[in-house]
Amino acid sequence: MNQYQLTITADDKQVVLERILQVTRYRGFLINGMNAKVNTGTNTGTIELMVKSERSIELLVDQINKLIDIKEVKVDNSATQQCSA
Amino acid sequence: MTSEKKQTGGSVLFNVLQQHGVEHVFGYPGGAIMPIYDALYDSEVQHFLCRHEQGAAFSAVGYARASGKVGVCLATSGPGATNLITGLADALADSIPVVAITGQVATSAMGSDAFQEIDIFGLSLACTKHSFQVTDVNELPKVLHQAFAIALEGRQGPVLVDIPKDVQLAEVTKSLEDFSQLKNKVKLPPANVGSAIALLSKAKQPILYVGGGVGMANAIDELREFATITQIPSVSTLKGLGAVDPEDENYLGMLGMHGTKASNIAVQECDLLIAVGARFDDRVTGKLNEFAPNAKVIHFDIDTAEINKRRVADAAILGDLKINLPALAIPLSIEAWQQKCRQMKVDFAWQYDHPGENIFAPAVLKEISDKMPKNSCVTTDVGQHQMWSAQHMLFNDPSNFLTSGGMGTMGFGIPAAVGAQVSRPTDCIIAVSGDGSFMMNVQELSTIKRFQLPVKIVLIDNAKLGMVRQWQDLFFDGRLSETDLSDNPDFVMLATAFDIKAQQITKKSEVTAAIEEMLDHDGPYLLQVKIDAKDNVWPLVPPNTANDKMMESI
Numbered sequence: 001m002n003q004y005q006l007t008i009t010a011d012d013k014q015v016v017l018e019r020i021l022q023v024t025r026y027r028g029f030l031i032n033g034m035n036a037k038v039n040t041g042t043n044t045g046t047i048e049l050m051v052k053s054e055r056s057i058e059l060l061v062d063q064i065n066k067l068i069d070i071k072e073v074k075v076d077n078s079a080t081q082q083c084s085a
Numbered sequence: 086m087t088s089e090k091k092q093t094g095g096s097v098l099f100n101v102l103q104q105h106g107v108e109h110v111f112g113y114p115g116g117a118i119m120p121i122y123d124a125l126y127d128s129e130v131q132h133f134l135c136r137h138e139q140g141a142a143f144s145a146v147g148y149a150r151a152s153g154k155v156g157v158c159l160a161t162s163g164p165g166a167t168n169l170i171t172g173l174a175d176a177l178a179d180s181i182p183v184v185a186i187t188g189q190v191a192t193s194a195m196g197s198d199a200f201q202e203i204d205i206f207g208l209s210l211a212c213t214k215h216s217f218q219v220t221d222v223n224e225l226p227k228v229l230h231q232a233f234a235i236a237l238e239g240r241q242g243p244v245l246v247d248i249p250k251d252v253q254l255a256e257v258t259k260s261l262e263d264f265s266q267l268k269n270k271v272k273l274p275p276a277n278v279g280s281a282i283a284l285l286s287k288a289k290q291p292i293l294y295v296g297g298g299v300g301m302a303n304a305i306d307e308l309r310e311f312a313t314i315t316q317i318p319s320v321s322t323l324k325g326l327g328a329v330d331p332e333d334e335n336y337l338g339m340l341g342m343h344g345t346k347a348s349n350i351a352v353q354e355c356d357l358l359i360a361v362g363a364r365f366d367d368r369v370t371g372k373l374n375e376f377a378p379n380a381k382v383i384h385f386d387i388d389t390a391e392i393n394k395r396r397v398a399d400a401a402i403l404g405d406l407k408i409n410l411p412a413l414a415i416p417l418s419i420e421a422w423q424q425k426c427r428q429m430k431v432d433f434a435w436q437y438d439h440p441g442e443n444i445f446a447p448a449v450l451k452e453i454s455d456k457m458p459k460n461s462c463v464t465t466d467v468g469q470h471q472m473w474s475a476q477h478m479l480f481n482d483p484s485n486f487l488t489s490g491g492m493g494t495m496g497f498g499i500p501a502a503v504g505a506q507v508s509r510p511t512d513c514i515i516a517v518s519g520d521g522s523f524m525m526n527v528q529e530l531s532t533i534k535r536f537q538l539p540v541k542i543v544l545i546d547n548a549k550l551g552m553v554r555q556w557q558d559l560f561f562d563g564r565l566s567e568t569d570l571s572d573n574p575d576f577v578m579l580a581t582a583f584d585i586k587a588q589q590i591t592k593k594s595e596v597t598a599a600i601e602e603m604l605d606h607d608g609p610y611l612l613q614v615k616i617d618a619k620d621n622v623w624p625l626v627p628p629n630t631a632n633d634k635m636m637e638s639i
Binding site for chain 1: 388390394
């Protein structure tokens with residue numbers, strides 16, 4: 001099981017957070033932690049998502065990138081690690 | 086449209102639909118969508134009243150698939166909206182551009198468990214490409230334009246727009262011309278043409294694996310040109326049928342669970358698999374790690390997320406097939422491989438000799454295929470009849486074979502035929518159904534009757550849920566659990582009750598005359614074809630098995 005940290009920039013639109021969480025669950029990733037905030041004055045939000053899965057993180061990044069309101073998805077490689085569960 | 090004339094949310098909807106060329110919509114009215122239906126009263130858009138919202142959704146899907154246009158369906162809040170969900174899921178799985186409009190309770194009542202209130206916006210997340218809920222009528226034009234843009238751009242799909250009742254009634258106060266286009270946010274990496282050319286040049290036994298994306302990209306001419314120049318033997322997915330010229334001598338037919346023996350063996354033996362708008366679906370690959378085990382892969386697609394999803398690509402060609410296919414069309418020297426594939430096609434050709442007087446469904450479907458007018462459109466439901474149709478009928482365009490591929494939705498065929506017939510009123514539309522599937526949306530016979538749509542229904546009737554029965558016989562020790570439908574209604578009487586001419590046949594000797602009568606009939610027609618309940622679909626690749634280990638009989 002690998003653990004990854006994603007930093008997602010999204011338009012500040014209705015249910016964008018729900019969309020990200022739904023895709024994350026459906027594509028086989030467990031959420032370990034999350035921070036989300038609206039970026040004042042830019043109509044965007046930033047979501048930091050800590051996820052773990054046996055699947056390649058690229059599969060999740062590609063699926064989140066397909067969501068209409070997503071501007072950017074970055075994987076923080078320094079936070080990527082193996083975990084036992 | 087100008088901002089001088091006051092418009093309500095309801096009238097704005099139909100103005101925007103007309104701006105996008107929408108002439109026909111499918112729907113069912115109800116409380117929370119009444120202002121929209123009131124605006125429809127003054128609109129030039131023609132509404133087709135279906136008898137269930139699921140029928141409306143599938144009719145929109147059939148309309149879109151048969152015409153290449155966006156399909157539009159309408160439903161009220163609560164149960165009306167939830168009844169759309171199966172059709173939207175079907176459209177998402179098969180990448181069909183549909184815009185669904187749902188009424189919602191008034192914004193002041195939202196979140197109060199009001200009558201016929203459901204969070205369809207929340208429910209839509211898993212079954213649409215995107216969805217909107219509009220709480221300001223001035224936003225409605227922009228949202229509707231965006232809905233059409235999203236439905237059509239890139240990999241196509243369904244979009245839902247949920248409109249509360251007060252927003253439908255409210256007057257627009259800002260200019261309707263002021264809407265922003267969606268930016269194309271999907272940035273595709275450069276196509277890996279050089280690597281792909283190198284793989285093609287080295288290949289001795291390449292196979293062209295053609296999926297539904299070819300038709301969706303309107304790249305049938307480019308694909309056929311590619312096949313002609315390269316002379317690569319080709320196979321097709323269920324949704325790709327019609328993209329390759331079925332008369333092409335290098336075309337081997339459908340691959341996968343019920344694919345042709347020649348297709349499956351050729352794919353297993355190939356050294357280069359060129360996937361074009363295909364996604365390595367589990368019904369195609371069988372046991373994934375034994376699928377085309379010695380092949381390198383070139384993968385053409387419009388969707389970045391399909392690359393490396395189930396099979397790693399040695400060269401990914403992302404983007405528009407109309408541009409990318411010609412870039413790789415080079416002549417190859419693969420004569421020995423071509424000859425081998427052509428010989429397999431001959432050796433493993435379908436056989437239609439069938440003992441006894443009972444009707445053999447594959448032969449019936451082949452005869453219909455041979456006799457139906459050029460450019461006929463066939464819809465199917467899901468089950469044995471669907472696979473027999475895919476195997477034994479020939480199509481010259483994917484828009485002439487509409488079947489629920491990804492979702493495998495029983496009940497698809499009749500309403501999809503309604504939509505197809507509305508979009509192509511002069512073409513022959515044939516719905517091939519099974520007795521299980523037929524009953525799932527049988528109410529749509531009333532839509533056929535109301536609009537006198539000349540849909541021909543071929544009902545393959547074995548008084549079973551045939552595909553499940555087949556699997557119970559093969560893989561569950563013959564324990565036939567809940568698959569008996571011997572108490573079906575009298576289908577001829579049922580059709581007659583809907584003012585649809587109908588006939589039942591039970592013997593081979595009746596087949597030819599019955600097909601001719603059906604095809605010659607001016608209006609809607611139901612042909613009930615009784616078959617042996619024990620007939621199976623062959624070949625069959627058992628679950629989690631390599632495709633070359635197919636069963637061909639019990």
